[in-house]
Amino acid sequence: MSEQITPEAATDAQPLESRGENRSQRPSSAAFRSFITSGWGERPDLRPQPGPAAPFAALRRARLSAQFPGVRLVVPAGGFKVRSNDTDYRFRPHTAFAHLTGLGTEQEPDAVLVLHPDETAPDEGSGHTAVLYLRPLAGRDTEEFYSDSRYGEFWVGARPTLDDVAALTGLRTAHLDTLRDDLAKDVGPDGVQLVVVPDADAAVEAVVEEIRAAQDAGQDDTRLAEALSELRLIKDDHEIEQMRVAVDLTVAGFAKIVRDLPVAVEHPRGERVIEGTFGAHARLEGNAVGYETIAAAGEHATTLHWTQNDGPVRSGDLVLVDAGVEADSLYTADVTRTLPVDGTFTEVQRRVYTAVLDAADAAFAVAVPGSRFRDVHAAAMEVIATRLAEWGLLPGTAEESLDPEGQWHRRWMVHGTSHHLGLDVHDCAQARREMYLDAVLEPGMVFTIEPGLYFKSDDLAVPEEYRGIGVRIEDDVLVTADGNENLSAALPRRADDVEQWMATILGD
Structure with missing residues (x-):
């Protein structure tokens, strides 16, 4: 005889982390998905002009670069912080990230600025190439567009594209999905050292620690935190x-x-x-x-x-x-x-x-x-x-x-x-x-x-x-x-x- 599943047992079988979806009545039929992801016009090309902070941020990065030759510097913007249950506080990027990119207000949760050691760096006076990794705007043919309440355009508005952010900041940009491989490149006891701003983004810190452990490349992050604070002592x-x-x-x-x-x-x-x-x-x-x-x-x-x-x-x-x-x-x-x-x-x-x-x-x-x-x-x-x-x-x-x-x-x-x-x-x-x-x-x-x-x-x-x-x-x-x-x-x-x-x- 097969075991009958009671309503109580069925409820207990639902993973705790998914129970917040119980209030959702979002349709999931193929007909709905096809309809909501089609019939949209072209987005206007609103390529921003370079922000007024961009040239100053470049000089700040160059000053930081001079203190860490040969070291890969990881400066996360941080992510959303939970206010209660599944609602978040308004996003504010980490201070060091804002200072080095010139971005402010609620721009770019989860983004990460990385200064890659590079003696041929195009940034004047810098021994690093700065790359801004971010999660760009998803296409309207994706599920994220309509179903992701944290990042989806239907929920929180259109995120900028990689080109948008590059135009605004003057920085190279890359998809966040490539961050891990780029951080690990040439890391080792006799190669590139890897440091990260502490307490800015736990997920990014965990990735950095994993890479350092695998490559036996321990590094103290305290000096980076000090340098970033001291970089702001004299205002430009x-x-x-x-x-x-x-x-x-x-x-x-x-x-x-x-x-x-x-x-x-x-x-x-x-x-x-x-x-x-x-x-x-x-x-x-x-x-x-x-x-x-x-x-x-x-x-x-x-x-x-x-x-x-x-x-x-x-x-x-x-x-x-x-x-x-x-x-x-x-x-x-x-x-x-x-x-x-x-x-x-x-x-x-x-x-x-x-x-x-x-x-x-x-x-x-x-x-x-x-x-x-x-x-x-x-x-x-x-x-x-x-x-x-x-x-x-x-x-x-x-x-x-x-x-x-x-x-x-x-x-x-x-x-x-x-x-x-x-x-x-x-x-x-x-x-x-x-x-x-x-x-x-x-x-x-x-x-x-x-x-x-x-x-x-x-x-x-x-x-x-x-x-x-x-x-x-x-x-x-x-x-x-x-x-x-x-x-x-x-x-x-x-x-x-x-x-x-x-x-x-x-x-x-």
């Missing part, structure tokens, strides 16, 4: 232009925040009103926000990375807004302003705000060529420690607090004063210490200056009048040949200027 002209775009868009977004403060006060989750106002502006005018917006009112401003943004915005309080627009090129601003909800600082709020502003001004004074990056923070801390001592909040003198064995003032500012800024909000993060913290400042560096003071509402070490006040002022600074430029200077900083600016917007 195109990068500086894009930083200006991102900052200008951000300044406009802050004005919209002020305009909507009365709405925020009326809403039980007014912080979300602020976040939503800025987020909509960033998405309309740029690619998105460069990081999760901090909209911290009242006591929430004493939490450094408050992104829950679910609290009320109350009259009489301060609201700390830390936000940046990411331009379509993926360069982001990072600006903070602490605003009086009613448009006017109280006496204590102004006292704290002015101390933070003075600390920022001291940092700007040393953010010049020849100083070290660490000097910017030290200058701000001198002011912070001095003010806290003047207010009687330190258990000793400012000098004792500034000593490495003291540091009492850091109770109220535990973060650093500056970080590099660019394609990442915390850019160049894998650079070596001697190239970052201990580095001498050079023209073309872009970083933040963002001192703050944060007095929590239950902090018994400060008088009650300070409790619940958090202030941070953050600007984006470009080091120039003869000093620096505050890229975000169009956004008022001084207390009187902030009040006047807010009054103008609110019509008071």
